[in-house]
Amino acid sequence: MADLRPIVSVAIVQQGDVFSHIASHWYTPVVPSNHAFLLTSCERLNPMYRRQLRVMRQESFEMTAKQAQLDLGIDTGGETPSSEVRVDLPSLTVISEPKGVVYTKSWVVDLILDLAGYRASEDLAALYAVEPSAGDGAFLIPMIRRLLDSVEKHGKTLDETRSSLHAYELNQESAARAINLAVTELVSRGVDAKTAKKIARGWVTVGDYLLESRTDRKADLVVGNPPYIRYDDLPEGAFDTYRRIYPTMVGRCDIYVGFIEAGVRQLVEGGALAFICADRWMRAAYGAELRRALSLLFSMEVVIEMHDAPAFENNVSAYPAVIVIRRATQGTVLVASANAQAEPLPASDNLADSLVALAHGRIDQVSGFTVTSVTKWFTGTGPWPSVEPNQLEVLRRLEEKFAPIEDAMTGTKVGIGVATGNDSVYVTTDADIVESDRLLPLAMAADTKTGTVVWSGHYLIDPWQRGARHVDLASYPRLGAYFQEHRDELLQRNIAKRSKDDWYRTIDRVNHELTKRDKLYFPDMKLVSNPTLDRGQTYPHHNLYFLVSDVWDLEVLGGLLLSKVAQLFIEAYCVKMRGGTLRFQAQYLRRIRVPDPTLMSEDIAAELRESFRNRDVVKATNAAIEAYGIQDLAGTFSC
Ligand SMILES: C[S@@+](CC[C@H](N)C(=O)[O-])C[C@H]1O[C@@H](n2cnc3c(N)ncnc32)[C@H](O)[C@@H]1O
Numbered sequence: 001m002a003d004l005r006p007i008v009s010v011a012i013v014q015q016g017d018v019f020s021h022i023a024s025h026w027y028t029p030v031v032p033s034n035h036a037f038l039l040t041s042c043e044r045l046n047p048m049y050r051r052q053l054r055v056m057r058q059e060s061f062e063m064t065a066k067q068a069q070l071d072l073g074i075d076t077g078g079e080t081p082s083s084e085v086r087v088d089l090p091s092l093t094v095i096s097e098p099k100g101v102v103y104t105k106s107w108v109v110d111l112i113l114d115l116a117g118y119r120a121s122e123d124l125a126a127l128y129a130v131e132p133s134a135g136d137g138a139f140l141i142p143m144i145r146r147l148l149d150s151v152e153k154h155g156k157t158l159d160e161t162r163s164s165l166h167a168y169e170l171n172q173e174s175a176a177r178a179i180n181l182a183v184t185e186l187v188s189r190g191v192d193a194k195t196a197k198k199i200a201r202g203w204v205t206v207g208d209y210l211l212e213s214r215t216d217r218k219a220d221l222v223v224g225n226p227p228y229i230r231y232d233d234l235p236e237g238a239f240d241t242y243r244r245i246y247p248t249m250v251g252r253c254d255i256y257v258g259f260i261e262a263g264v265r266q267l268v269e270g271g272a273l274a275f276i277c278a279d280r281w282m283r284a285a286y287g288a289e290l291r292r293a294l295s296l297l298f299s300m301e302v303v304i305e306m307h308d309a310p311a312f313e314n315n316v317s318a319y320p321a322v323i324v325i326r327r328a329t330q331g332t333v334l335v336a337s338a339n340a341q342a343e344p345l346p347a348s349d350n351l352a353d354s355l356v357a358l359a360h361g362r363i364d365q366v367s368g369f370t371v372t373s374v375t376k377w378f379t380g381t382g383p384w385p386s387v388e389p390n391q392l393e394v395l396r397r398l399e400e401k402f403a404p405i406e407d408a409m410t411g412t413k414v415g416i417g418v419a420t421g422n423d424s425v426y427v428t429t430d431a432d433i434v435e436s437d438r439l440l441p442l443a444m445a446a447d448t449k450t451g452t453v454v455w456s457g458h459y460l461i462d463p464w465q466r467g468a469r470h471v472d473l474a475s476y477p478r479l480g481a482y483f484q485e486h487r488d489e490l491l492q493r494n495i496a497k498r499s500k501d502d503w504y505r506t507i508d509r510v511n512h513e514l515t516k517r518d519k520l521y522f523p524d525m526k527l528v529s530n531p532t533l534d535r536g537q538t539y540p541h542h543n544l545y546f547l548v549s550d551v552w553d554l555e556v557l558g559g560l561l562l563s564k565v566a567q568l569f570i571e572a573y574c575v576k577m578r579g580g581t582l583r584f585q586a587q588y589l590r591r592i593r594v595p596d597p598t599l600m601s602e603d604i605a606a607e608l609r610e611s612f613r614n615r616d617v618v619k620a621t622n623a624a625i626e627a628y629g630i631q632d633l634a635g636t637f638s639c
Helices: 018-027 044-054 065-071 081-088 106-115 140-153 172-188 191-204 209-215 240-245 255-266 283-298 352-360 390-402 477-485 486-493 493-496 513-517 554-562 564-573 602-613 617-628 631-636
Strands: 007-013 035-041 130-133 165-169 204-206 220-225 268-277 301-303 321-328 333-338 369-374 414-416 439-443 459-462 518-523 533-535 544-548
Touching: 106 140, 106 268, 106 321, 106 352, 130 140, 140 165, 140 172, 165 172, 165 191, 165 209, 165 390, 172 191, 172 204, 191 204, 209 240, 209 255, 240 255, 255 268, 255 283, 333 352, 333 390, 352 369, 369 390, 390 564, 390 631, 439 513, 477 486, 486 493, 518 554, 533 554, 554 564, 554 602, 554 617, 564 617, 602 617, 617 631
Parallel strands: 130 165, 130 220, 165 204, 220 268, 301 333
Antiparallel strands: 007 035, 268 321, 301 321, 333 369, 414 544, 439 459, 518 533, 518 544
């Protein structure tokens, strides 16, 4: 009989792409019914991985045949994966959080354990619960308390809890403190000190969860607060080692991405991961592969944004969210937001149950929280929005029904103005500095304070001729002399170093056609949306984003974009700055959905046009609500 060891099984998602079938078997040992089964060799699998990873633009990923076997959960004949990958890992103690370890408050721990269903009323001794990064035991000790209460309730013995819990901790001293606290807890329950020590040492191990969980058992629950260590703060070599094991760790992601992947991989069917963790991965590019893997194979069950809530013992800006992810088909999602008033409820009330009751309308309020429940979650690699729970439904509906603003059908495009590399040389208000046809009226952010551009008299000293070639300086003696005078400064720029012949070019080429077109400008970094019309007079500077269209009346579109409805898209997807400033960058503007301009009634169009002219946000929002046909959700938009 042929030796089957180098053969691996790959589940193929019908109508799926290459990554889907690789990913599906990475993440699930159970082949769903819509999967066919294929036997293929590691030699064939490797090019598939590489091809897909090139598509993902992952910088470097060397997948050995052995690694493929490990990732696909194939028995490697007794050799542990961690022994192989540990070789080039730096010493454990070096990997620590540079800004200090963040410890979770006990009411947040209770909320998370309750949401995940780790309650004393259940037979917890029969489960296997893992804390991947125990610290001093903020989760571990409440887990032990619940476990011991459950043992009593279910008539089990202490002995039966020995393999019900496993806490990892990389730092030896933290692990020792966690063990001591566990011993104290056991002793307070009447366990003798010797037995207590033995049990506690069995529960807590010093080790790297990202490496060692791969040989651990499948778990019913993975719960905790993973470390936050940015790409740049990890010691050399560590990131590449982790990335070889956890393919969702793409780009310059934080280590917690690896913890989420490792955690969900460890789950049994029906098991849950419950973390409090930074939520940047939900929108950042580096979270794209994690979002895709989760939406393919797991169910988002709870997302509670806690940016302003007092979740941690230390006062840190970690932008955290509580997440519960289950290895199951996607079901209803509880989406909540906690503000600075969020706090534990009186002992008689259970916060997790109250949030569920609020989401289903059984109670009216929970102080410090807004909550909703949605029946669908986001799929693919696209960012997950961050909005108030009641706005999520609006967003979902608009995204389902309407097309993105940038659309070939309407010839609508979004872009950014010209970057020069040295504005002090290229931007001037001197109308006589070079030949007049080398001066392009330049719109600056400050020119967009009202609804129409008020040009401040700035020019771009324009080195480009039509056809996107730089001009011949011999034909423009004054321009030539000006650039020669500033030659040293211009040569400092990377773009000049890269292309020696056109050392006087701006970073971006100038598209002269754009100047003559009507366009809407958006200054970046604003508290509110501020579209401004340019009637073919100026060219945008690089801190302005612009929008042109073949079909839209730009004043009508401007009214729509002035409205709170359009702003909702920006609020949902952009990374907010301190004080609530929004980024109006191209990638966020492109998220805006709009109704079909050819189907809009003349009355609504007139309302939008007028409100744009008068900068009337309230009127624009009311007209937009009609244009989108969301009158039933009008209450969401307070002006
Ligand atoms: C953010 S703290 C969380 C502590 C505790 N779970 C809590 O919520 O208060 C993260 C802990 O993870 C530990 N840690 C860092 N990298 C680790 C790794 N690769 N494996 C296990 N623990 C790790 C750190 O030493 C730190 O104690």
